[in-house]
Amino acid sequence: MIHITLSDRRESPSDDPLGRTHYGYSPNMPPSEIYRDNHGYYVLGTRADRENYALFSAPDHSGERKVVLAVEIERIDRKTVPGRGVIEGDILSEGHPVFDAYVGKPITGNRNPINYIDSVVGRRTCACGCGTEISLGQFVPGHDQRALHERVSQIGTVLDFLDWFDKVHSGVGETVTNTDSSLRHGRPQAIRRETYNLDKYEWPNGLELFLYDDGRIKVGHKDSSIAVTEVSNYTAGKTGTSRASAHVIARFTPTESGSAS
Known part of the structure; x- marks a missing residue:
């Protein structure tokens, strides 16, 4: 999972590439506003493209850092802001295992605003259909090629496909x-x-x-x-x-x- 530590809410520059007026977090912000103001733009390495979820955390009234938003990642947009990544995805709510395990719960911060968490929560099955549970990416290594070859064979030869x-x-x-x-x-x-x-x-x-x-x-x-x-x-x-x-x-x-x- 990607873990993003949010700053206090403040005004965005007038030329903000996402068209935001503010970014950061303040208490009582609804999830939609937290997502709108903070889903980008970040320096994200290639590992981010293999992550399935993103957590956003901020200090509460007592100063304790807690997770305030969980998002299931659909894609990392690397075109809108060159050299940076914008997280596109769906806001999770109560009942989803990642939301229930993290949102509202304390989490350790980091001097780097972007860090990663290895977690068994929210695993998904390999997209090839083999049933294997994975925590990174869409496929077990090598299964993407296997799935492709299986589908090509349903059409015929590679030329037929x-x-x-x-x-x-x-x-x-x-x-x-x-x-x-x-x-x-x-x-x-x-x-x-x-x-x-x-x-x-x-x-x-x-x-x-x-x-x-x-x-x-x-x-x-x-x-x-x-x-x-x-x-x-x-x-x-x-x-x-x-x-x-x-x-x-x-x-x-x-x-x-x-x-x-």
């Missing part, structure tokens, strides 16, 4: 073939866009359907304007014979630069 990967990330998909031959608007191209976390379906006439992993849906049409004509929500039938449902009806109209069907 490269061909598949380039198609997915260049937006070139495969035509949906399991369709009714009487369809009037053609067969769509099905494309997985991993970068944007969505599946895309594109019809020959320019109609596009985007299905996002978080449940959102977007419908588009090239060279067109759109008007939503109906939005409906239906509750489930009292007898259980019908399920709750919802729908949106929209009409695309060709613009002067093109046509739609």
Whole structure:
């Protein structure tokens, strides 16, 4: 874990690269403000990139140093402030093992504002799926390569994998073939866009359907304007014979630069 010792709250320079007005800690600050004012920017070595959690500590009213915030690290941003690291992640709350073990508890400070703690609390399992618990990084050493090779083998050879990967990330998909031959608007191209976390379906006439992993849906049409004509929500039938449902009806109209069907 990364342990960051906070100073007393004070004004930030007018040219603060994170746009902060203050940094440091004062009593009764909510976790969101502690994070906003103190998640960067620090001189962080390469070890920081392998840590999963960050603890922030400050003296209480009695002068005893205690942990005031725990964050699960998503990434270390090293681009916003050249030569420094900005911690990006999720604020932990009661019920998470790291929060329960550290937040509000005394912790030893250090003359260096950045130090590291070796802890068995908050371990995670190796991302390859082997089940091994680890405290640093995402993988047991060597398991990242094993996981990669296993996934390549599911596609075929390395060449097969490269061909598949380039198609997915260049937006070139495969035509949906399991369709009714009487369809009037053609067969769509099905494309997985991993970068944007969505599946895309594109019809020959320019109609596009985007299905996002978080449940959102977007419908588009090239060279067109759109008007939503109906939005409906239906509750489930009292007898259980019908399920709750919802729908949106929209009409695309060709613009002067093109046509739609």
